[in-house]
Amino acid sequence: MLKVDGLRKVYRSGSREVEALRDLTFTVEAGELVCLVGxxxxxxxxxxxxIAGLLDPTGGEVRVDGSPVAGPPPGMAxxxxxxxxxxxxxxxxxxxxxxxxxxKRMPRSRRRELVAGALAAVGLDGTxxxxxxxxxxxxxxxxxxxxxxxxxxxxxxxxxxxxxxxAQTRADLEDLVRSLxxxxxxxxxxxTHDIDExxxxxxxxxxxxxxxxxxQDELTVDLPAERDQLHTxxxxxxxxxxxxxxxxxxxxxxxxxxxxxxxxxxxELSSADR
Amino acid sequence: MIKxxxxxxxxxxxxxxxxxxxxxxxxxxxxxxxxxxxxAFADTWTPGRLRADVLPSLARLGxxxxxxxxxxxxxxxxxxxxxxxxxAAEPVLEFFRAVPPPVLVPVIMLFAGIGNGxxxxxxxxxxxxxxxxxxxxxVRATDGVLSDTTRAYGITGAARxxxxxxxxxxxxxxxxxxxxxxxxxxxMVISEMFAASNGLGFTIVQFQRSFAIPEMWSGIILLGLLxxxxxxxxxxxxxxxxxxxxxxxxxxxxx
Numbered sequence: 001m002l003k004v005d006g007l008r009k010v011y012r013s014g015s016r017e018v019e020a021l022r023d024l025t026f027t028v029e030a031g032e033l034v035c036l037v038g039x040x041x042x043x044x045x046x047x048x049x050x051i052a053g054l055l056d057p058t059g060g061e062v063r064v065d066g067s068p069v070a071g072p073p074p075g076m077a078x079x080x081x082x083x084x085x086x087x088x089x090x091x092x093x094x095x096x097x098x099x100x101x102x103x104k105r106m107p108r109s110r111r112r113e114l115v116a117g118a119l120a121a122v123g124l125d126g127t128x129x130x131x132x133x134x135x136x137x138x139x140x141x142x143x144x145x146x147x148x149x150x151x152x153x154x155x156x157x158x159x160x161x162x163x164x165x166x167a168q169t170r171a172d173l174e175d176l177v178r179s180l181x182x183x184x185x186x187x188x189x190x191x192t193h194d195i196d197e198x199x200x201x202x203x204x205x206x207x208x209x210x211x212x213x214x215x216q217d218e219l220t221v222d223l224p225a226e227r228d229q230l231h232t233x234x235x236x237x238x239x240x241x242x243x244x245x246x247x248x249x250x251x252x253x254x255x256x257x258x259x260x261x262x263x264x265x266x267x268e269l270s271s272a273d274r
Numbered sequence: 275m276i277k278x279x280x281x282x283x284x285x286x287x288x289x290x291x292x293x294x295x296x297x298x299x300x301x302x303x304x305x306x307x308x309x310x311x312x313x314a315f316a317d318t319w320t321p322g323r324l325r326a327d328v329l330p331s332l333a334r335l336g337x338x339x340x341x342x343x344x345x346x347x348x349x350x351x352x353x354x355x356x357x358x359x360x361x362a363a364e365p366v367l368e369f370f371r372a373v374p375p376p377v378l379v380p381v382i383m384l385f386a387g388i389g390n391g392x393x394x395x396x397x398x399x400x401x402x403x404x405x406x407x408x409x410x411x412x413v414r415a416t417d418g419v420l421s422d423t424t425r426a427y428g429i430t431g432a433a434r435x436x437x438x439x440x441x442x443x444x445x446x447x448x449x450x451x452x453x454x455x456x457x458x459x460x461x462m463v464i465s466e467m468f469a470a471s472n473g474l475g476f477t478i479v480q481f482q483r484s485f486a487i488p489e490m491w492s493g494i495i496l497l498g499l500l501x502x503x504x505x506x507x508x509x510x511x512x513x514x515x516x517x518x519x520x521x522x523x524x525x526x527x528x529x
Contacts, residue, residue, distance in 0.1 A: 054422050078426040085419035090441040090518040099437060100427035131518055133525045151427065 001030040001187055002051070002155060006060035009046050020046045022212035024060070030154075033181050033188045035198035037245065038208030038216075039253045044191045047213070048159045051189070052078050064155065073155075077148035081160040083140040087132040087147075093119070094128040097147045104151075118150035119143075121183075122176060138169035142176070149180060155187045163193070171229050174201055178227060195249060199223075199242045200232060207245060209252040217248045306488045311495070314488035319496060328496070331473040334390060335462045338397025342458070343451060346402045350409025350447075351439060360410065367407060375400030375457065376464050388469035396465040401454035405447065412446025413439055445519045448512050455508055459501050474500075 009021040020043040028034045038044055049055035051062050053072040062069040064076065077100075080086040087096050094115055101111045119125055122142040132140050141161060148156055158177070162170045178201060181188050192198050198205045202221050209216040222237055232238055294308045319328075353360050353367075379396050386392040416439060424438045440447075466475030474497060481490035513520075 049422070052422075052426055054425060072426045072428060074428060076426070078423065080419055080423065082419045085417050086423045088420065088437065088441070089522045090444075091437075100429065103427065103429045103433055131521060133518075133522045 001032075001065065002028040002189065003063040004047075004051065004060070005063070007047070007050060007057050007062065008059035009043070009050060009055070010058045019212040021050070021057070022214050024208075024213060024215055026206055026215055026218070028155075028187060028189055030187055031185050032203055033178075033190065033201065034204045034206060035202035036189065036191045036206050036208060037193065037195055037198040037249065038213065039210050039249055040193050041211060042208050042252075043211050043213040044193070044208065045159055047208075048078075048157055048189075048191050052076065052157055075154040077151045077153035077156050079141075079144050079148050079156070079158045079161045081163050083137060083144050083161075083164070084133075086144055087140060089131065089133055092129050092131060093124070093135075093143050096132060096143060097150050100147065100151050114150040114152070115146075118146040121149055121180060122146045136169075138165045138173065141165060141173060145173075145176065145180070149184070153186060155189065158188065158190045160192055161190075162197070170197075175227075175229065177201060182225070195242055195245045196233070199238060199245060200227065200229075205241075205245055207248045207252065216252050217245075219245060304487055306491070311488045311491045314486075315492035315495065318489050318492050327472050327477045328474055328500075330390075331462055331466065331475070332500075334393045334465075334473070335397065335458055338394045338462070339401060339454065339458045341394065342398045342400075342402040342454060343405055345398070346405025346450065346454070347409050347440075347447060350406045351413055351435065351443075353406075354410040354413025354443070355439065360414075367403070367410075371403040371407060375461055379461075379465055379468050383469060393462070393465040393470070393473075397458050397461045400461040401457040404453035404457070405450040408446045408450030408453075409443060412443030415446070416442045445516055448516060452505075452508060452512075455504060456501070459497075459504070463497065 004024055004026050007021055007024040008019075011018045011020055024047060036044060036047070046055065050057045051069065053062075053069045053076075056070075064073045067073075088099070091099065097115045097118055098111055101114060106114075115128075116125070119128065122145050124139065124142050124146060127135065127139070127143075132143055135143065145161070162173050165173065174197060177188070177190070180186070190198075190201055192201075199219075199221060205219045205221060206215055207217040207219070208214070219241060221241060223232060223235065223241075290308075297305060297307045298309065300307050353363050375396070378399055382392055382395050382399065386395050420438065420442065424434055429437065462473075463475035463478075466473035467479050470476040474493060478490055478493040478497075481487075481493060
């Protein structure tokens with residue numbers, strides 16, 4: 001489905017070179033919900049921009065459904081962290097959600113249907129004619145999610161989407177993402193710096209090292225599909241896995257990247273942990 | 275509401291009465307009493323006169339201004355989205371902008387004669403610069419995240435221009451258009467003063483040369499009123515087009 005193979009990104013400015021991503025290899029299967037977590041400044045956004053086709057990697061490649069990514073692939077939607085800057089302030093909520101569909105040359109009736117369905121799915125019916133800046137931060141991010149949902153993507157990329165909303169809104173939005181994922185069967189790659197969020201949301205968690213980035217470790221989350229804020233977070237398995245991810249991130253911060261780590265071996269380590 | 279109305283009308287009323295009172299017993303031939311000017315105003319600017327002299331002026335102004343707006347925005351967008359073109363064009367643009375437009379009138383007369391074409395060209399060459407330069411700045415300032423979003427959803431080419439680049443630059447474009455409007459009025463009058471057979475500028479100069487001083491003053495007042503009316507009109511258009519922008523700014527200020 002989504003295959004990242006030996007991805008490397010070096011930023012050059014004049015004679016200075018900064019290696020942001022060293023060697024990233026991982027796969028996300030169709031219909032999976034995978035969380036990418038790493039210390040701050042580890043190049044998560046760079047990675048996401050490479051996958052989305054917004055940035056050309058220095059080496060390696062990204063494949064979506066077998067074809068290499070050169071420019072934004074069709075059927076991929078992105079939700080950015082900065083909701084205030086990713087919605088068009090001169091368009092109503094409806095037009096914001098509808099614009100990508102118009103670009104797909106969809107008939108009007110079908111567009112209306114998708115827009116209404118997506119807004120209802122994120123709990124925003126009745127706000128169609130408001131401007132984004134008339135809504136709260138959490139609602140604005142819901143609009144961005146509705147836009148992605150209406151687009152009917154096969155892959156949904158989310159770049160720290162809830163980093164700028166308050167804690168309660170954040171819990172609501174996390175549950176929204178889980179329920180949308182289960183209902184729509186879309187593949188989701190969710191980037192975050194929040195360890196709790198990664199374990200709570202993901203079926204699998206990929207831990208990244210500090211920059212220059214490699215995949216530090218991988219964890220298949222052992223939690224039931226039905227999750228809720230109260231019980232899941234109190235589950236001993238949740239706390240144990242959270243502690244494991246935490247330790248890995250701390251190690252990544254302290255020791256820098258471990259060289260030559262294969263993600264397969266790390267995956268076994270995490271299952272032994274439980 | 276009433277308080278606002280008083281605030282808006284207060285200063286004009288004070289100025290008018292001051293002028294009226296101070297000039298009431300004026301013996302100065304060149305500064306006649308305002309009363310006399312007002313009488314001249316009513317006598318001079320009859321419907322026939324308005325059609326013969328004001329309408330041609332407004333037509334030239336409209337043609338020149340619209341042409342400058344369209345050209346300025348088109349060239350400005352082209353330069354704004356293309357960094358290489360911008361690097362090449364910027365110093366030249368700054369040079370042209372620094373040339374005071376009125377000095378171009380005699381030069382343009384040499385090439386374009388003294389007809390309507392000359393006057394429109396003068397207006398265009400004068401007021402294209404603020405529109406063009408502001409458009410370049412506005413286009414350059416397009417938000418990176420919004421730009422990424424647009425690209426990620428496969429919105430490119432003309433749709434990108436229409437839905438992202440132009441609306442996002444529109445506050446800056448309107449700032450340029452506002453500057454251009456006052457320049458356009460100035461150039462309309464100046465081009466008519468140089469060489470014309472009708473128009474407001476022409477008429478005012480005619481009055482001055484024939485020592486019809488109250489009539490001359492009345493023409494100047496008419497010009498002021500016209501400029502005021504156009505700026506009110508402009509503000510109405512801006513308000514409705516940029517309603518989102520003012521709302522966005524207010525909501526940011528509150529938070």
